[in-house]
Amino acid sequence: MSRHISSVLAVFIDRDGVINRKMPEGQYVKSWSDFHLLPGAAEAIVRLKRAGLFVIVVTNQRGIALGRYNSVDVDRIHAQLQSELAAQNAQVDGFYICPHDRDTCNCRKPLTGLFDQAKAAFPILQPGTSVLVGDSLSDIEFGRRLGMATIFIEGDLIDGEERILDNENAAQLADFRFPSLAEAVDAVLDTGTAR
Structure with missing residues (x-):
């Protein structure tokens, strides 16, 4: 592996499928009752914060554009988290969050607008000292476009031909692969072994 996880200041984390269980295709996390933390995810975020790192969640929420829920619903979920x-x-x-439909903005991953928004709030953030943790091809492409180290989470995968192909491509493109956010954080904090 040519990439190394070192000198990390910030970890950019996708939400659905990394922090919480992803809903089946065509269904959405609309409220806290739909939001099921994955094992070890909260503790992983706690460990990153105890290590002094920035933790930034970057998430496509197309369901807003489709009218399935609204930004207030998303804010409530995040407040509860x-x-x-x-x-x-x-x-x-x-x-x-990107609340837009496909091809209508510059913030829907894999485009990099969400990083620009985070950097506006935290000017110290730089791609070279950031890691992206995600479970989809668009997540990994987002990180790679910015020059971040990328970690693919393969633990909460949902079947379906398109999803399987997406996951295979993401796994090949990512710098590292782990079954869970907890194990990815082990690597970021140098307590685990990257593969």
Whole structure:
């Protein structure tokens, strides 16, 4: 592996499929009752924060454009997640969402507008000191376009021919692959072994 995870300042994390269980194709996380944290995900974020790293969530939320839910619903989910993390003295530094449909903006991953939004809030952020953790091809392409190290999460995969092909391509393109966010964080914090 030619890439190394070192000198990390920030970890950009996709949401659905990395932090929480991804819904089946065509279904959406519309409320906290739909939001099921994956095993070890909250603790992984806590460990990143204890290590002094920025934790930035970047998520495509096309369901807003489709009218399945709205930005207030998303804000409520994120507020509840923050509450869960606060109980462990941690928080996500920023949530950046793309509420748009395909081909209508510059922020829908794999485009890089969400990074630009995060950098506007935290000017210290740089791609070279950032890692992207995601579970889809668009996540990995987002990180690679910016020059970030990329980690593909392969643990919460949903079947379907298109999804399987997407996952295979993402796994090949990513710098590293792990079954879960917890194991990815082990590597970022140099307590695990990257493969």
